Amino acid sequence: MILYFSSALPRSTVTVTPDSAVFTGETVKLKCEITPYYSNWRYEWYKDTHRKSVLQMSKLQTLTIRGAAESDQGQYWCRGQRSGRPNSSQSSSAVSLSVTALPRSTVTVTPDSAVFTGETVKLKCVIESDHSDWTYEWYKDRNRIKLRRFDGHYTVNRDTLTIRGAYRSDQGQYWCKGLIDERSVSTQWSILYLSVKALPRSTVTVTPGSAVFTGETVNLKCVIESNHSDWTYEWYKDSVKLQSDGHYTVNRDTLTIRGAAESDQGQYWCKGRRSGRPNSSQSSSAVSLSVKVLDQISVYKIVSFLLAVCVYLLATAVLIYKYIRARVPSSSEEQT
Numbered sequence: 001m002i003l004y005f006s007s008a009l010p011r012s013t014v015t016v017t018p019d020s021a022v023f024t025g026e027t028v029k030l031k032c033e034i035t036p037y038y039s040n041w042r043y044e045w046y047k048d049t050h051r052k053s054v055l056q057m058s059k060l061q062t063l064t065i066r067g068a069a070e071s072d073q074g075q076y077w078c079r080g081q082r083s084g085r086p087n088s089s090q091s092s093s094a095v096s097l098s099v100t101a102l103p104r105s106t107v108t109v110t111p112d113s114a115v116f117t118g119e120t121v122k123l124k125c126v127i128e129s130d131h132s133d134w135t136y137e138w139y140k141d142r143n144r145i146k147l148r149r150f151d152g153h154y155t156v157n158r159d160t161l162t163i164r165g166a167y168r169s170d171q172g173q174y175w176c177k178g179l180i181d182e183r184s185v186s187t188q189w190s191i192l193y194l195s196v197k198a199l200p201r202s203t204v205t206v207t208p209g210s211a212v213f214t215g216e217t218v219n220l221k222c223v224i225e226s227n228h229s230d231w232t233y234e235w236y237k238d239s240v241k242l243q244s245d246g247h248y249t250v251n252r253d254t255l256t257i258r259g260a261a262e263s264d265q266g267q268y269w270c271k272g273r274r275s276g277r278p279n280s281s282q283s284s285s286a287v288s289l290s291v292k293v294l295d296q297i298s299v300y301k302i303v304s305f306l307l308a309v310c311v312y313l314l315a316t317a318v319l320i321y322k323y324i325r326a327r328v329p330s331s332s333e334e335q336t
Contacts, residue, residue: 012092032078041080073099103129107192125176134178200226202284222270231272
């Protein structure tokens with residue numbers, strides 16, 4: 001008697017694309033691979049323990065789930081059926097499909113208070129996800145104009161957008177989203193409003209407020225429109241920074257020029273600095289200082305005029321005295 005031993009049924013294996021956690025809204029493809037190869041398979045797909053409930057029976061190897069929802073997660077397995085021998089495959093091992101909600105992206109900003117013009121600002125896109133293979137896109141304002149990666153002013157380095165030398169025009173709404181390459185996945189997004197303020201204004205006042213003459217003392221004061229009191233002051237003449245040197249004296253917000261000379265005339269402006277934010281003020285508008293030389297001829301004329309006035313006053317006094325004397329009779333005349 002001859003005994004025949006049957007061979008094992010062909011094996012079925014399920015592969016999943018994408019092969020990591022699936023996000024809601026994605027398209028998922030499960031493929032049933034049967035080895036060794038036989039033709040004319042019809043593929044049956046099952047979910048969880050419902051072995052009598054066939055999800056799909058088709059000649060196609062692939063089960064496609066479009067717009068995955070959290071309800072699609074579970075255990076998936078397959079097997080093949082055919083009319084010839086062998087007329088079925090083994091059931092595959094179950095594959096677990098996990099479907100999670102799209103993560104949210106949040107924008108954080110440094111510094112975390114109002115930004116001043118000229119400062120460097122860093123915005124970071126934080127995605128609540130275990131995935132590390134995100135690519136990041138940044139947008140500004142409601143028109144959602146995509147920011148270019150490098151344009152000198154904006155720099156995008158993975159999850160960080162850097163704005164160097166902020167302008168008032170950089171104020172607005174910023175948002176980001178994360179993408180996974182070759183997958184139809186993008187994160188939920190939230191908006192951050194970036195406020196950019198102008199630096200405090202500086203103004204120069206001059207005493208005396210009229211034309212200055214050589215030899216006079218001049219005080220220039222730097223007034224900064226700010227509630228902060230810890231400013232240090234810088235003074236400039238034309239394009240040169242001034243230091244205390246005997247002729248120029250800087251005392252906090254005041255620049256004093258003693259014994260003004262013609263060489264002191266020019267454009268003066270100031271600027272404030274401090275260790276905190278804002279760390280500087282705007283540069284003031286330049287104030288033109290004009291220094292005039294006293295004319296020696298004019299001095300001579302003034303002295304001559306004063307002497308003439310003195311002589312006139314003296315002569316007038318003498319005449320008045322003589323007049324009074326002439327009007328008042330002497331004592332001898334009164335006796336007779």
